[in-house]
Amino acid sequence: MSEHNAAIGIGELARRAGCKPETVRYYERVGLVDEAVRTEGGQRRYGEAAVRRLIFIRHARDFGFSVEAVRELLSMSDRPDMSCQEVDTIATHHLEEVESRLQRLEALRDELRRMVGQCAGGKVESCRIIEVLSDHQLCISEHDHGGASDLKHGPHS
Amino acid sequence: MSEHNAAIGIGELARRAGCKPETVRYYERVGLVDEAVRTEGGQRRYGEAAVRRLIFIRHARDFGFSVEAVRELLSMSDRPDMSCQEVDTIATHHLEEVESRLQRLEALRDELRRMVGQCAGGKVESCRIIEVLSDHQLCISEHDHGGASDLKHGPHS
DNA sequence: CTTGAACCTATAGTTGCTACAGGGTTTATG
DNA sequence: CATAAACCCTGTAGCAACTATAGGTTCAAG
Numbered sequence: 001m002s003e004h005n006a007a008i009g010i011g012e013l014a015r016r017a018g019c020k021p022e023t024v025r026y027y028e029r030v031g032l033v034d035e036a037v038r039t040e041g042g043q044r045r046y047g048e049a050a051v052r053r054l055i056f057i058r059h060a061r062d063f064g065f066s067v068e069a070v071r072e073l074l075s076m077s078d079r080p081d082m083s084c085q086e087v088d089t090i091a092t093h094h095l096e097e098v099e100s101r102l103q104r105l106e107a108l109r110d111e112l113r114r115m116v117g118q119c120a121g122g123k124v125e126s127c128r129i130i131e132v133l134s135d136h137q138l139c140i141s142e143h144d145h146g147g148a149s150d151l152k153h154g155p156h157s
Numbered sequence: 158m159s160e161h162n163a164a165i166g167i168g169e170l171a172r173r174a175g176c177k178p179e180t181v182r183y184y185e186r187v188g189l190v191d192e193a194v195r196t197e198g199g200q201r202r203y204g205e206a207a208v209r210r211l212i213f214i215r216h217a218r219d220f221g222f223s224v225e226a227v228r229e230l231l232s233m234s235d236r237p238d239m240s241c242q243e244v245d246t247i248a249t250h251h252l253e254e255v256e257s258r259l260q261r262l263e264a265l266r267d268e269l270r271r272m273v274g275q276c277a278g279g280k281v282e283s284c285r286i287i288e289v290l291s292d293h294q295l296c297i298s299e300h301d302h303g304g305a306s307d308l309k310h311g312p313h314s
Numbered sequence: 315c316t317t318g319a320a321c322c323t324a325t326a327g328t329t330g331c332t333a334c335a336g337g338g339t340t341t342a343t344g
Numbered sequence: 345c346a347t348a349a350a351c352c353c354t355g356t357a358g359c360a361a362c363t364a365t366a367g368g369t370t371c372a373a374g
């Protein structure tokens with residue numbers, strides 16, 4: 001390994017991983033990235049390892065892994081000798097969650113399509129959308145609110 | 158009439174709509190449900206109208222409508238004479254978001270399936286999951302996040 | 315009248331960032 | 345060398361949409 005440490009600032013690091021400096025500082029606070037070396041003036045300086053780690057983190061987050069899951073994945077990838085049984089477990093579990101969310105979203109999409117298709121542009125009193133939302137009978141899924149709705153992290157309207 | 162109105166407590170109301178009392182109080186704070194009549198001791202009492210309204214809200218939330226969107230839908234359903242053009246607009250917009258979210262989630266599922274399928278249970282150093290998360294080149298789909306988030310990872314140079 | 319479940323308010327926590335405010339540092343240029 | 349622009353710092357507050365806790369009060373049954 002070359003001792004050649006490019007020593008980039010936090011802005012450059014963030015840019016390379018596709019996030020913002022605030023996000024990097026946030027990851028540092030919660031312990032996903034190590035505390036950086038500082039200049040005399042107190043500014044953070046990073047090397048290539050930090051870039052790779054941050055890219056890993058951003059990818060995992062883009063794949064929908066929670067920060068906690070990323071933390072586990074990271075700690076495992078730091079110990080290359082161990083079996084990747086756990087890695088597989090985490091990813092499989094995550095896959096299951098994604099698949100169940102997909103199913104619900106599909107049902108939701110179908111219902112929305114039906115709603116929108118049936119809105120004839122008349123008066124609200126005969127609007128199917130309002131009707132569907134009001135009427136318990138027309139509910140897509142039975143109310144099993146053991147765990148709350150999974151639709152919560154959506155882009156806001 | 159006031160004698161006839163079943164006057165239930167907040168717990169019963171919440172149970173009927175499939176949520177928790179805290180959620181109802183939260184909705185009251187943010188103005189989705191009206192302030193309730195109180196007993197002499199200060200406890201909230203509700204009638205059937207509140208039950209219907211809360212069920213409407215919970216359905217809309219289950220459908221993934223944001224609280225802001227629900228607020229609009231509610232204000233429209235309060236005026237049955239108006240055209241449901243706006244209702245349709247909100248629902249259509251929401252449908253588009255759901256569809257775009259579905260697409261991304263499907264791409265994610267495919268990627269996760271491939272990852273999981275390729276984890277042979279060996280050592281972490283040769284684990285495909287870790288590898289995929291580390292290396293952008295191995296990403297098949299360019300998981301392009303629509304307008305939701307701006308500049309994600311550009312080409313690594 | 316006593317118990318205990320249900321209720322009250324207020325506040326803080328959750329997740330994963332993002333956006334300031336009000337400074338200090340580094341670097342490029344004149 | 346001086347200055348200006350670009351960058352960086354900490355700390356705090358905010359976002360959605362609730363959820364949880366603490367510490368106290370009220371209600372309804374027995």
